[in-house]
Amino acid sequence: MQETEFLVLRLYGPLAAWGDVAVGEVRPILTHPTKSALLGLLGAALGVRRDEAELLSRMADSYGFAVALEGRGTRIRDFHTVQSAPQNKEKEYGSGYMMNRQRELSIPVKDMETTLTYRDYICDVIYTAVVWVKNSASVPFDLSHICDALCEPVFVPYLGRKSCVLSRPMQPQIVSAGDPMQAVCKASFYGDSAKYSSEGRLFVYPRTFKEEDRSGQFLFEGEWKLASFTEEVFRDEPKSRTMWQFGPRRVKRTTFCRGGV
16 A cells, blocks of 8 residues: 655644634534644744735645544533724724734723623543645645644644643654554654653543543545545635635544554
């Protein structure tokens, strides 16, 4: 079987928020990292700015993504308040890229509008993301370049929202494998077993977590021949960063079990 190079990285933190389609005051989430979130994370590490639309579009067309989810996951809903200047005050105080924290703090309370929102988060899930080149003709960065950037990111990476910080290094690594699920199983991360606790490294899984129970979901795109998958459609294909437009993307889902380490 011909092998492919994959970039594998660990995403783990107390909270994550992978945005679903949101309208109005309720901000729901998905249980897995979206393509737009993973592209944003890679872009942040590489120093790609949000207004570099052409480069972001090339990245979206060049890379394929898969992700393994381990753990049951617990949903949390936060009652959230947001204050902002009303539209009729935009000329006076500025808006968009002209608005910064100093301008926000200078706005009198009487001129502020308050919006009440409900924001969802998920915790107790361990994510292993996989990236590969699916279109070499337009690829802007090779996998080794991205791997180096993830070790020393230009901008701070986070798990969906800025409040969802990483609690561990991403430990990016290049793995050769027949498919993305094999790449996850072949990757090696500190913290996957209690045996590392003797070396002063905290492990991810609690001592009561049995190795044989380490199963979850595996979501991937592309024509990889993995058994017993179902197909779903998510609206997380970036179309326009400035307009916040996303298109549909077909994703396949199957079960995943890492096995002993």
